[in-house]
Amino acid sequence: MCQLLGMNCNTPTDIMFSFTGFATRAEEHKDGFGVAFFEGRGVRCFVDAASARASPVASMIASYPIRSENVIAHIRKATQGRVALENCHPFVRELWGRYWVFAHNGDLKNFCPSLHAAFRPVGDTDSERAFCWLMQEMNKAHASVPSVAELTVTLAELVPRVAAHGSFNFMLSNGVALWAHCSTRLHSVVRRHPFTTAHLQDEDLSVDFAQHTAPSDRVAIVVTEPLTTDEPWHAFAPGELKVFEGGEPVGLRGGLGASTDGSAPML
């Protein structure tokens, strides 16, 4: 099994504190790692088939404050697909003139969908297959870039068809919003004013967020297991799909079919 980390913010924020705790877990998830940072419409995706504990790429990320509103990170323990760069998450594809980034934790059995369109896996993982299928079906469902709310409705229809094949904890982002789906394990927290001090679960390291933030800042963190010991982590329910925008969960009044906001087109 792998581990996932996502961040969605209302202002470009660096993920160094959270990534430091997360990378510690690479001791037992040593078959590669990756982090994708959106900067506007652009994305940088760093991947390495080495462990995040040993990789110079991980050291660079842990010491270089890349500020981003949407980040997805992944540390890999291979279940399907050999240890190779092409099997490292996150995966990136372009659709409707936007980059889409995806990472998965779980194991899908006998998921061999028909991929007849423009998205085909390069590596051998069930995860990349699932991503390609989602992209293909999203492309079929919308002629051009939909709103966050519209796409959430589409995903809510598509995701159970994949999740029926096994465990499908995943994160997806287009640089505007972060979608997170839980099959088995996923937790989230929103950091907002008044900011407090948080202590990492995996390392003896604390940070006083008040020293590094403005009162208007808002940051949502989504992760497989809580990163800190003293924050109000919320556990996702199995089957729960959440979407984060502007650093908080988007309210879904009346269920997924009728979003209260996000009706404007995606930037």
Add this chain to the structure above:
Amino acid sequence: MCQLLGMNCNTPTDIMFSFTGFATRAEEHKDGFGVAFFEGRGVRCFVDAASARASPVASMIASYPIRSENVIAHIRKATQGRVALENCHPFVRELWGRYWVFAHNGDLKNFCPSLHAAFRPVGDTDSERAFCWLMQEMNKAHASVPSVAELTVTLAELVPRVAAHGSFNFMLSNGVALWAHCSTRLHSVVRRHPFTTAHLQDEDLSVDFAQHTAPSDRVAIVVTEPLTTDEPWHAFAPGELKVFEGGEPVGLRGGLGASTDGSAPML
């Protein structure tokens, strides 16, 4: 104008020496840079909207020996498209279950092709538009992944249609071969046994390749302006398209229509 650097080898080779000289030129090409390294079917693409002289990402690349058989690097001086991450080369897209990497030096006037298929630009550059069009037309021309020779024939038909709009020096790779086209300026050299010492043009740095290679190694370097003062650089002719595989130019007996090798499907 920007500058391009490409490498194609018959064994995974690090590009630290050549990249060091190339990055020196970023003083006047400071609007971003990028380097893509293929490792098997996987690719890592590092991009930064900062200058390669100042970026921690460039420092990491210059000191971390990533071994690759196909590399494309680019330093940018913005002509079309603002300074932003999404406008940094190289660009990456997936087609036929393979990643394709592209970087361009030049300026295309009034190149606004109809992009009706699966490849759309994310940023604002003429370069990414040209790449998307090439991918679209390659996809139309071949139902599945063609041989290097077949794709070279297709590119020889497509490229003049873009080059008619201006200057179109570019490099393209799928991790198997490196295609390089010259409108105005491009040079190449093949490093092979017996290896000698080479001295960088841009820095007071020499390397004795014999110390770092096996006799069977072969490395082709393609670059806008020669990197070293003491190697037999070959200048491309305007309009020349060359393809490198296994560290040397692929012989095109009887012109581009009848390649002597490369008839096996791409790996």
